[in-house]
Amino acid sequence: MSALASRTGHDHLPAADFERISALVGETIGIRLTPQKRLMVESRLRKRFRHTERAGFADYCRFLFDEGGLETEMVHLVDAITTNKTDFFREAEHLHLMERQIVPELLQRRREPRPVVKVWSAASSNGAEAYSIAMILQDMIDAGRPFRYALLGTDISTAVLEAARQAIYPADAIAPVPRHLAERYVLRGRSPERGDQVRIAPAIRRRVLFERMNLMDATYPYDRDVDIVFLRNVLIYFDKTDQEAVVDRLLGHVRPGGFLIVGHSESMIVREGPVQQVAPGVYRKVQGGN
Incomplete structure (x- = not known):
């Protein structure tokens, strides 16, 4: 995938990498990411992989799982994935x-x-x-x-x-x-x-x-x-x-x-x-x- 494609948003999170991220998030923080959440995860991680100057999702996931990137990136991955909907005086x-x-x-x-x-x-x-x-x-x-x-x-x-x-x-x-x-x-x-x-x-x-x-x-x-x-x-x-x-x-x-x-x-x-x-x-x- 070219750098141009990733900058214009045409890159997509491969199914195999979504499954690896889903398993990691489930094991680490308990949130279960069903296949229906794949587009949501893709959307939330797009800014993150750009911030790390990776060429696309596949490159970002290779960095996470194969190049030791989780040691420094896990906290940012959690921040991107977690849902933080709350309000004053909710319920x-x-x-x-x-x-x-x-x-x-x-x-x-x-x-x-x-x-x-x-x-x-x-x-x-x-x-x-x-x-x-x-x-x-x-x-x-x-x-x-x-x-x-x-x-x-x-x-x-x-x-x-x-x-x-x-x-x-x-x-x-x-x-x-x-x-x-x-x-x-x-x-x-x-x-x-x-x-x-x-x-x-x-x-x-x-x-x-x-x-x-x-x-x-x-x-x-x-x-x-x-x-x-x-x-x-x-x-x-x-x-x-x-x-x-x-x-x-x-x-x-x-x-x-x-x-x-x-x-x-x-x-x-x-x-x-x-x-x-x-x-x-x-x-x-x-x-x-x-």
Whole structure:
């Protein structure tokens, strides 16, 4: 394939190379790429192989698999392949339940004067979910609730984690944020070049830690007394075996009486384990669960 063809977009991802990429991605990060995803993968990798100055898909895949390119390219491959669709206050029913029922229930059971509520956004993407959670928790504290909170966001994509740390978003992205929260915790651009952008306020940004983590890892290097784990709209990309393994590992980090929250479309995935369903997609870890 000529360089001209690759520059004009006429090059295509060979089926055999798609299968190699699919197997690699499935084994490494758990995402199962069906043959129907081939055009999507081709589209997302086109810019990447151009960036590496490869002549085309075949040349890029040869670099990955036969010339040791995965050592440096894997992180970029993951960033290109992963889907990071998220929104502020997405599936807001879960956030309302956290504010009105889950956190008050957790606080009622704690004996410390100002207990720390630990929350983990386990597929945090660009930070919209984590910051939505933080706004609610901070608002509860500002309203007089006597507690503190620690919020962790993890994701496999370095690109979205950097965006999360920057906490700068298009102005229309915060449309779902309730007005009273947006007025207090979102800063609007004051210069013409920033007029269409907003940034999460420092009081919220400094309360959220973002780190890279692969849900497919055998163990997770985090606390085992987390109060609430959000794992929404990511299990749908895994096969059944990996779904069960990820849920089991995450539940190992939830304190008895704590909560695991998955996406509305994922409620049927969490069928076993030491949990009791309390609402669509919301599960309480029963006392005595490991």
